[in-house]
Amino acid sequence: MSMQDYWIKQTVDKPAFPDILWSRPESKHAAGKLLIIGGNAHGFIDVGLSYQHAVNAGAGTVRVLLPDALQKTVGRTLENCEYAPSTPSGSFAKTALTELMIHASWADCVLLAGEFGRNSETAIMLESFVEKYSGPLVVTRDAVDYFFSHSQLLMDRPLTCIVGSLGQIQKLAANSHFPQAITTSLDIIRLVGVLHDLNKLHTAHIITHQLGTTIVAAEDKISSTKTGSNEDIWRVPTAAAAAVYWMQSLSKPFESLTTSLALVN
Numbered sequence: 229m230s231m232q233d234y235w236i237k238q239t240v241d242k243p244a245f246p247d248i249l250w251s252r253p254e255s256k257h258a259a260g261k262l263l264i265i266g267g268n269a270h271g272f273i274d275v276g277l278s279y280q281h282a283v284n285a286g287a288g289t290v291r292v293l294l295p296d297a298l299q300k301t302v303g304r305t306l307e308n309c310e311y312a313p314s315t316p317s318g319s320f321a322k323t324a325l326t327e328l329m330i331h332a333s334w335a336d337c338v339l340l341a342g343e344f345g346r347n348s349e350t351a352i353m354l355e356s357f358v359e360k361y362s363g364p365l366v367v368t369r370d371a372v373d374y375f376f377s378h379s380q381l382l383m384d385r386p387l388t389c390i391v392g393s394l395g396q397i398q399k400l401a402a403n404s405h406f407p408q409a410i411t412t413s414l415d416i417i418r419l420v421g422v423l424h425d426l427n428k429l430h431t432a433h434i435i436t437h438q439l440g441t442t443i444v445a446a447e448d449k450i451s452s453t454k455t456g457s458n459e460d461i462w463r464v465p466t467a468a469a470a471a472v473y474w475m476q477s478l479s480k481p482f483e484s485l486t487t488s489l490a491l492v493n
Contacts (some may be wrong), residue, residue, distance in 0.1 A: 235420055236451045240490045243450060248477055248487040252286065259288030260475040263335035264468075265328060267372065269297040269318020269347035274464050278341040278356075281468035285491055286476075293331050295320050310489045318346035325356050337475035339467060342369025353383060363387060364475055366427040368467035372396045375449060379403040388432040389446075389474060389485065394419075394449055397436050401426055416441055420450050433481055435470060437462050444485045451486040 238244040253259040262282050266275040275292060282290045282367040293305050295314035302309060312320060312327035320328075333339050336362065344350050345405070355375050358365065358381050367375075367382060368391040369468060375382045379400040381390055397445065398410040408422050418437055433446035437455075442462065444451045455462070466489065473488035474481055 231421065231424075234424055234449045236486070236487060238451055238453045238486060238490065239240050240453060240455060243487045243490040245248055245480075245483040245487050248425050248473065248483050253288070256288045259286055260307075260336045260472065261289045261291070262287045262392045262471055263291050263293060263331050263338045264341050264477075265293045265299055265331075265338065266369075268320075268347075268350075269296045269314070270302075270345065271297065271343045272302065275344040276306060277464045278339060278468045279355050281465045282339070285469040285472035285488070286309050287472045291331060291335070293328065294380055295324065295407070301460065314405035315347055315349050317345070317347060319350040320353050320434055321344040322349050322353045322356075325353050325360075328353075328357050329360060329386070332357075332363065335363065336478075337364040337471050338362065338382065339365065339366045340371035341467065342465070343429075344370055344374065356411070357419060358382065358385065365389070365390060365477060366379075366467050366471040366474070368463045370390065372400070376400065381428040383432050386431050389435065389470055390432050391435045391463050391470060393463070394436055394438055397423075397434060404430065412438065416452065419443065420452065424448070435466060435483060435485060437466075442466065442489050444482065444489070446482040449482050450487075451482070453486070453489040455489060 291308045297309040297314040299320035312324035317320045366386045366389045367421040372392045427445040439457045442455045473484040477484035
């Protein structure tokens with residue numbers, strides 16, 4: 229298969245799959261239910277931004293789940309906010325798994341939005357959640373880091389989209405015994421080829437970013453969009469929009485994830 233057969237180039241002002249836009253739900257009731265999970269006692273900015281971007285992207289209902297150590301801090305600043313048990317340090321406790329599973333059963337898609345902190349108990353809980361929850365899952369920011377040593381849990385999980393930096397994707401790939409290096413020294417053409425090879429070996433969809441270009445690898449296909457996004461802040465809006473568009477066109481992951489990039493900008 230030549231690169232022309234699997235690589236689609238898109239611009240933010242001309243989506244490659246306009247039918248995804250035309251077929252979007254017209255009513256809020258039909259626009260999907262998104263659960264956003266993340267935060268710890270020392271930070272929840274990514275969760276709040278994810279909520280805003282998901283609403284802007286057209287989600288029907290967005291629910292947020294935070295560790296209960298944040299309850300006094302957050303109060304009523306976030307709508308539809310629920311809480312789960314936390315560790316003494318303020319991250320999600322192992323016992324939070326029950327709450328995560330209950331809320332995930334309500335949702336059409338779950339976004340692990342980040343700022344989970346560094347906690348071994350949280351790591352155990354997140355691994356258990358990813359194993360037990362079978363629905364659509366988008367993972368970004370430091371949520372991805374939790375799976376470096378158990379990369380197969382994400383890479384080979386059905387209905388999974390990883391929105392990660394090149395460094396994060398490289399670590400997941402290396403720990404999955406992928407023989408090729410994924411580094412910032414690769415130009416876009418070589419990076420597209422490497423990501424296509426990676427995607428052929430694993431189930432998860434991947435969204436990453438290099439030099440102002442955001443790349444989607446899904447279903448043995450690649451799209452690139454010159455988003456011009458800032459290297460440091462692209463993941464939160466990208467992951468939120470990807471979750472919304474994907475849950476609204478679940479049978480077309482490549483097309484919906486690609487189209488969501490035009491929306492982000």
